[in-house]
Amino acid sequence: MITTTYHSPLGEIVLAADARGLRGLWFADQKHFGSTLTGSEVEFDMTRGTFPQGVIVDDGESCEEIRGCDAVSGERPMHAGSPKNVAAVAVLERVWAWLNAYFAGQDPRWTPPLHVEGTDFQHAVWVALLSVPYGETVTYGELARMVGERMGCTAATAGMQVSPRAVGAAVGRNPISIIVPCHRVVGADGSLTGYAGGIERKRYLLELESEGKLA
Incomplete structure (x- = not known):
């Protein structure tokens, strides 16, 4: 797994990915x-397209410069000695x-590859979050009903069988803020409650x- 730092309008964002996804x-300061x-x-510098010099990765190969890291222009293909790194x-x-488009005020309308580990229940919640449209919000109760239906409960009982607290x-x-849009969940009265990155960022x-x- 490798990491990089994205400089956003809301402060530094740390990204971690492996060959399967994000x-x-x-x-950087969230819960x-x-x-x-x-x-x-190992941290990868996306702006320079390099790993730190002399760093040894987990497959025993030295980290080398990886060229063609500009995802926007697509001018050059990527090159690296380790397929895992590529x-x-x-x-x-x-x-x-995705983040460049998002912070420019656009709905990216696509999702990068994700590799998220968690319990079956957590996965059900995170997948339900991905279905909340850009620019819209849901309450915890509404999300609980969505999760219940996804887990096989009937539409009539889903909200009672899945706890909004859970x-x-x-x-x-x-673990994947913004892209898995937990900021779109609000209180029953529409209030901005509980966000690991802070209420001001959520707003x-x-x-x-x-x-x-x-x-």
């Missing part, structure tokens, strides 16, 4: 930061491009999407 996206990190990751950096490229706990543990993201939806 493993984590956190604001549960780095929940999927092992401590052995695949993971390609994931980060797509996430980088859903809220899974939302708070979401910014919702306002950004509201403006982008009207554009």
